[in-house]
Amino acid sequence: MFFSESLGRTDLSVGYRYNLEPFREIYRCIRYWDVLGPLNASMNLIGNIVAFMPFGFILPMLCLSNRRWYIVFLLGLLCSLCIESLQLVTRRGSFDVDDLMLNTLGSLAGYWCFLIAARFRRQLHKKR
Incomplete structure (x- = not known):
């Protein structure tokens, strides 16, 4: 969202660009x-995942009903879709279906970290 200009994704002189083809930007x-350089390429791939990990980690802590993986998946997808749609409407950044996939994967990765942390916390309290 914030670094698409440095990744060559928003050259407005040729018109607004967007990607609706899955895996196109990942493959690029x-x-x-x-x-692109390792920093820019990894910032796009890994950055989109890491950016949404806190969402998947914090969401189950806020509400017990959000402790199911599919709820985190759907809310992560919805949140990412809102951000990508806002980019499309405002023409700031670049709408990219690959970002939707990577952000949603990040939400799930954060959820898995939450599960690991919760299991570790339960084991720690059990020992006391």
Whole structure:
């Protein structure tokens, strides 16, 4: 969202760009790793995942009904869709279906971290 200009995704001189083809941007980052540079390519791929991990970690702590993986999945997808749609409407950043997938994966990764932390916490309290 904030770094798309540095990744060559929003050259407004040729018109607004968006991606509706799954895995297109992911493939581009992997294929042109050397051209984009490891920092920019990994920022796009890993950054989209890491950016949504707190969402998947904190959401189950806020409400007991959000402790099911599919709830975190759907809310992560919805939140990401809202952000991507806002980018499309405002033409700030670049709407990308790959970002939706990576952000949703990040929500699930945060949820898995929550499950690990909860299990560790239960074991710690059980020992006391």
